[in-house]
Amino acid sequence: MGPKARQAYLLASLLAVTFPAGLHASAGFIRAHGGKFVDEECKPFLASGVNTWELMEVAAGAVESKKVQLSNGQETDVVQWTLATAAANSLTVMRMFAHGVHPDFPLQIAPGEYNEKAFKALDYILDEASKLGIRVIMTLGDNWVGADSKPIYSSWSISAEESEDPDAFFSDPKCKQDYKNHIKKMVNRKNTRNKRLYKDDPTIFAWDLMNEPRCDCFPEEFPPPEYMTSCRPECAHKLQAWVAEMSSYLKAQDPKHMVTVGEEGFWGPGAKREHANPGNGWASLTGQNFTANMNLPTIDFAAVHLWPDNWEASASSGSMTGQLAIGLPGIANTQKVP
Numbered sequence: 001m002g003p004k005a006r007q008a009y010l011l012a013s014l015l016a017v018t019f020p021a022g023l024h025a026s027a028g029f030i031r032a033h034g035g036k037f038v039d040e041e042c043k044p045f046l047a048s049g050v051n052t053w054e055l056m057e058v059a060a061g062a063v064e065s066k067k068v069q070l071s072n073g074q075e076t077d078v079v080q081w082t083l084a085t086a087a088a089n090s091l092t093v094m095r096m097f098a099h100g101v102h103p104d105f106p107l108q109i110a111p112g113e114y115n116e117k118a119f120k121a122l123d124y125i126l127d128e129a130s131k132l133g134i135r136v137i138m139t140l141g142d143n144w145v146g147a148d149s150k151p152i153y154s155s156w157s158i159s160a161e162e163s164e165d166p167d168a169f170f171s172d173p174k175c176k177q178d179y180k181n182h183i184k185k186m187v188n189r190k191n192t193r194n195k196r197l198y199k200d201d202p203t204i205f206a207w208d209l210m211n212e213p214r215c216d217c218f219p220e221e222f223p224p225p226e227y228m229t230s231c232r233p234e235c236a237h238k239l240q241a242w243v244a245e246m247s248s249y250l251k252a253q254d255p256k257h258m259v260t261v262g263e264e265g266f267w268g269p270g271a272k273r274e275h276a277n278p279g280n281g282w283a284s285l286t287g288q289n290f291t292a293n294m295n296l297p298t299i300d301f302a303a304v305h306l307w308p309d310n311w312e313a314s315a316s317s318g319s320m321t322g323q324l325a326i327g328l329p330g331i332a333n334t335q336k337v338p
């Protein structure tokens with residue numbers, strides 16, 4: 001992998017397995033088995049890859065950069081270029097926001113009402129990825145602002161929106177039902193290009209429950225006010241209960257695919273490795289509990305997001321350099337990928 005690829009948003013396996021992988025070299029669905037990723041023939045699968053944010057929008061033509069100019073002056077489709085570059089660098093997995101980033105281009109417009117143009121864009125990406133031997137991690141929603149996000153689900157549910165708890169989303173019955181309905185919709189989506197149901201498509205490496213789910217039991221300003229200390233355990237409990245409930249629902253709807261949380265991977269307050277969290281204390285206040293998630297039978301592997309510049313430097317640095325690492329229960333930790 002060249003330095004260029006390293007600079008990109010990396011998804012790098014912590015496993016020291018060297019095996020030429022990809023859909024061409026590996027058979028069928030990938031699963032976690034005995035501390036390794038394996039294919040259907042039980043051959044080891046090395047996951048190394050790329051993280052993307054707006055490929056759905058790009059594929060749908062909803063943002064400007066649908067074409068990219070190559071050094072020879074030719075223009076090419078960004079989706080094909082992204083996947084081909086990944087394949088050329090021996091990357092095997094691409095994590096993708098299978099939801100909108102921009103508020104004006106959601107996948108789900110209103111509860112149960114979908115943007116077919118966005119769905120067709122996902123169909124296209126999955127089909128192209130399949131041809132190039134890249135597997136895809138599909139993120140089902142976002143913690144942050146934008147489309148298909150926690151604030152949007154909350155706004156659809158009067159109880160959550162009116163609640164004083166900023167994270168009623170994780171426990172509000174209507175929000176939870178809406179999220180489950182979305183899971184059901186996703187796994188049963190029939191790809192308009194290759195006619196596969198998403199739940200039957202081995203191109204999908206795993207589902208990611210939500211991008212960076214947090215219960216923001218403290219406001220954006222840091223340090224959190226003192227009273228927030230008392231709401232920490234409840235906040236963490238709510239988030240963990242949501243992860244357990246949604247992952248088990250997802251497994252019941254789609255038993256073939258792996259499931260991961262999508263969190264940054266912070267240790268909770270009092271955890272033995274809390275000191276390994278980034279920053280000066282805020283990370284353990286986000287409700288994440290890496291230990292709890294690793295223990296869930298419905299979570300197949302763990303992932304951590306690494307934002308060395310943002311987390312280590314001052315909040316005003318404005319850098320957007322991020323990395324992602326994945327590992328399997330029992331061996332994952334917060335060690336940085338090179």
Ligand SMILES: *[C@@H]1O[C@H](CO)[C@@H](O)[C@H](O)[C@H]1NC(C)=O
Nearest residue numbers: 236237268269289291292295
């Ligand atoms: C995190 O999860 C572990 C395992 O379930 C549990 O023992 C611990 O109390 C949790 N920490 C917090 C802060 O909830």
